[in-house]
Amino acid sequence: NFILTQPHSVSESPGKTVTISCTRSSGSIAGNYVQWYQQRPGSVPTTVIYEDTRRPSGIPDRFSGSIDSSSNSASLTISGLKTEDEADYYCQSYDFSNHVVFGGGTKLTVL
Amino acid sequence: EAQLLESGGDLVQPGKSLRLSCAASGFTFSTFAMSWVRQAPGKGLEWVSTISGNAGRTYYADSVKGRFTISRDNSKNTLFLQMNSLRAEDTAVYYCAKDRTPYSSGWYSGDYWGQGTLVTISS
Numbered sequence: 001n002f003i004l005t006q007p008h009s010v011s012e013s014p015g016k017t018v019t020i021s022c023t024r025s026s027g028s029i030a031g032n033y034v035q036w037y038q039q040r041p042g043s044v045p046t047t048v049i050y051e052d053t054r055r056p057s058g059i060p061d062r063f064s065g066s067i068d069s070s071s072n073s074a075s076l077t078i079s080g081l082k083t084e085d086e087a088d089y090y091c092q093s094y095d096f097s098n099h100v101v102f103g104g105g106t107k108l109t110v111l
Numbered sequence: 112e113a114q115l116l117e118s119g120g121d122l123v124q125p126g127k128s129l130r131l132s133c134a135a136s137g138f139t140f141s142t143f144a145m146s147w148v149r150q151a152p153g154k155g156l157e158w159v160s161t162i163s164g165n166a167g168r169t170y171y172a173d174s175v176k177g178r179f180t181i182s183r184d185n186s187k188n189t190l191f192l193q194m195n196s197l198r199a200e201d202t203a204v205y206y207c208a209k210d211r212t213p214y215s216s217g218w219y220s221g222d223y224w225g226q227g228t229l230v231t232i233s234s
Contacts, residue, residue, distance in 0.1 A: 035220045037156070044227065045156065050211060050220045090156050098170050098217030100146065100158035 002026045004091050004103035011109040016081050020106045022091035023073040030067055032093045034074040039105075040087040048089075049076060078108075086110045113137040113223040115207050120228030127197055133190040133207030133225055141165065141185035144210040146218040147192050149203035150227075159205070160192065161218040168216055175201075197232045204229050 003025040012018040022034065034052050037045040047056050049065035052074065062082075067074045074093075078085055091103040119131040133145070147159040160181040161170045169181050180193040190207050205228050208221035 033219060037221070039156075044206065044224045045221070046224075047211075047220070047222060050222075056222070088155075092156075092220075094217060094219050098161060098168070099172070100148075100161065100170075100218060102148075102156045102158060105155040 001095055001097075001099060002101060004093060004101055006089075006091060006103040006106045008104070009107040009109065011111055012081055014081050014083060014110055017077060017079040018081060018108065020076045020078075020089055020091075020108070021071075021073050022075070022103050023071065024093070027095070028069065029072045029074055029093075030069050032095065034065070034067065035092045036063075036065060036074075036076045037090045037092065038085075038087045039090065045090065081110050083110050113209055115209065115223055115225035117205065117207055117225045117228035120205065120230045122231040122233060123197060124234050125198060125232055128193070128195045129197060129230060131192040131194065131205055131207075131228060131230070133192075135188045135190065135207075135209070138209070138223075139213070140183075140188040142213040144215050144218045145183065145190045146208050146210070146221065147181065147190075148206045148208055148221075148224075149201075149230075150206070151200075151203040154203075157203070162190070163216050164214065170217065194230070197230075199232050202230060202232045 005023045036049040039045045053065045146161040162181045178196045182191045209223045210218045211220040211222040
């Protein structure tokens, strides 16, 4: 199995751009799709990116996902930050035994 | 639109058992893999277990293997999690979540989540 490592927290000002990384410990990041979930305080997780780069309907194009094989990591980029983006963000993938793996989560503060 | 509603959470003593349910509606339940994901107080998301749409395949996190059993009743559009030999570290909100893609053997990407049910293990 593998581990997905995320920074514990990031902060940025409204209107700016922030990138949250998710590094896979073993195996290729490109080998299995990565999803990103947003969880606001007291709320249920919602998908902001799935299959590495795809946005569900209703998610603004300020949210984008990418993968980088050289660093074996996935990234979630949020541009034009709004205070409503303040939340915990989790990356998620799975292994070839269909075991699901979540990253530890990143707390985004928009200040 | 898909809806998921968990129930069955409670305060129970260590070593006891509990059964969680998740009632599904708004989609063809039998064609989607389902998972249980938990979140301990103030902690991150932790995958617990997955079951394929036809219940032919089940998968478990090492932390619950041998103690928890996932099942489903497709005739009643309901997902279950039987939890035995409960420990303090099982204390969490338990979410059921639907996979995005029909006929997948595993749960690869969640698109709908329930509101969660709280399980507290304490003497």
